Amino acid sequence: MIIAQISDCHVMNEADHPHNLQLQDAVARINSMKQRPDAVAITGDINGGDDLTPYDQAAIILGKLEMPFYVIPGNHDDRDALRQTFDQRGYMQDNFIQYGISHHDVRIIALDTAVTGESYGHLCEERLRWLSIKLAEDYESPTVIIMHHPPYESGILSMDGTRCYEGDALAPILKQSPNIERVMCGHLHRPTFAWFGGTIAGTCPSTAFHVAADLLNPEENLPHAEEDNPAFQLHYWSGSRMVTHQVSVAKRN
Ligand SMILES: [Fe+2]
Numbered sequence: 001m002i003i004a005q006i007s008d009c010h011v012m013n014e015a016d017h018p019h020n021l022q023l024q025d026a027v028a029r030i031n032s033m034k035q036r037p038d039a040v041a042i043t044g045d046i047n048g049g050d051d052l053t054p055y056d057q058a059a060i061i062l063g064k065l066e067m068p069f070y071v072i073p074g075n076h077d078d079r080d081a082l083r084q085t086f087d088q089r090g091y092m093q094d095n096f097i098q099y100g101i102s103h104h105d106v107r108i109i110a111l112d113t114a115v116t117g118e119s120y121g122h123l124c125e126e127r128l129r130w131l132s133i134k135l136a137e138d139y140e141s142p143t144v145i146i147m148h149h150p151p152y153e154s155g156i157l158s159m160d161g162t163r164c165y166e167g168d169a170l171a172p173i174l175k176q177s178p179n180i181e182r183v184m185c186g187h188l189h190r191p192t193f194a195w196f197g198g199t200i201a202g203t204c205p206s207t208a209f210h211v212a213a214d215l216l217n218p219e220e221n222l223p224h225a226e227e228d229n230p231a232f233q234l235h236y237w238s239g240s241r242m243v244t245h246q247v248s249v250a251k252r253n
Pocket of ligand 1: 206
């Protein structure tokens with residue numbers, strides 16, 4: 001099984017905005033792969049505008065994906081708008097946008113780390129309890145967790161201030177489940193990997209713009225990396241292990 005991961009699309013109202021065009025290119029690339037991904041995980045920050053109108057554009061672009069896709073909210077998203085735009089399959093029924101998808105070869109568990117009106121991520125008792133119960137349903141099948149905010153510090157200080165702060169509570173829950181192959185996050189707008197909760201956690205680059213590896217810089221400005229292309233990832237489950245690849249998309253102006 002192959003799961004493509006698209007993150008932080010930051011779709012805008014203008015149909016020809018570079019963010020939209022780059023996302024279109026990513027979607028076209030995924031659709032045209034000889035070995036097409038079986039599913040696409042879209043790990044938050046679909047909206048890039050100041051209001052909710054870009055979801056119409058996002059629906060058009062992401063609606064072209066020729067395989068099932070699963071979305072979770074990022075800090076720029078609105079839960080109600082996500083439900084209205086993408087929940088034709090009815091998997092976003094809970095208060096939070098958390099769900100388990102079990103009919104693929106790899107189980108996908110979506111966690112909702114968004115906090116309305118805030119940039120940082122949070123996993124409250126309710127969300128963590130839900131995860132424990134969901135994981136306990138199946139300790140055998142290969143499983144990935146998708147969530148927007150990474151639960152670990154990256155060293156990019158301006159981003160670490162808005163990470164998911166409940167890493168210490170999340171890690172022991174993940175450790176109880178021996179079948180978690182990945183924790184797939186977004187938010188950082190650049191690729192990272194870290195050992196976390198007894199598995200490999202990582203962040204997927206953005207299809208909109210890249211953040212620089214400006215480590216341990218105390219300045220608060222978000223360091224854009226103009227020289228780096230947008231990208232998405234492919235998580236290939238071979239039957240015995242998961243291998244992650246990264247695919248770049250050309251920058252549009
Ligand atoms: Fe983002």
